[in-house]
Amino acid sequence: MSIGDESDPRAYVRLASELRTAIADGKYSPGEPTPSITTLSQQSGHARQTCAKALNVLVDEGLLIRYPGLGYYVVGAPRKPDSPASGAERPDAP
Numbered sequence: 437m438s439i440g441d442e443s444d445p446r447a448y449v450r451l452a453s454e455l456r457t458a459i460a461d462g463k464y465s466p467g468e469p470t471p472s473i474t475t476l477s478q479q480s481g482h483a484r485q486t487c488a489k490a491l492n493v494l495v496d497e498g499l500l501i502r503y504p505g506l507g508y509y510v511v512g513a514p515r516k517p518d519s520p521a522s523g524a525e526r527p528d529a530p
Contacts, residue, residue, distance in 0.1 A: 447482055451490035454480075459499055460514045470500065470508045 455470065464470055471479065476487040491508050494500040500508045 448486045448489040448493065451476075451480060451482060451486065452493040455490060455494060456497075456499065456514055459494075459510055462513075464510045466510050466512050468510050469506075470510065472507055 455464075458464055470476070470491065473484050473487045473491065476482075476491075477484045480487065482490075491500060491502070495502055495508070497514075499511060499514060501511050502508050
């Protein structure tokens with residue numbers, strides 16, 4: 437199951453999707469911290485538990501790493517789907 441469906445009613449899933457997009461768009465670069473749970477809660481209007489759960493989803497996906505006492509840091513950007521190969525680059529069918 438992929439977490440990130442915009443139609444999902446769970447707030448942490450929507451927030452994780454927003455953060456994933458921000459990372460993919462370069463708002464947060466690898467090695468940079470994300471906003472703290474408290475700051476994220478104030479900015480988004482969600483409970484601190486919801487923000488923590490959203491950040492932990494991204495930790496589980498390998499996009500963030502958590503350093504206790506320091507916060508969450510970006511490890512890498514989400515992979516964008518590869519464009520389909522052109523007909524000339526595809527191997528011949530057997």
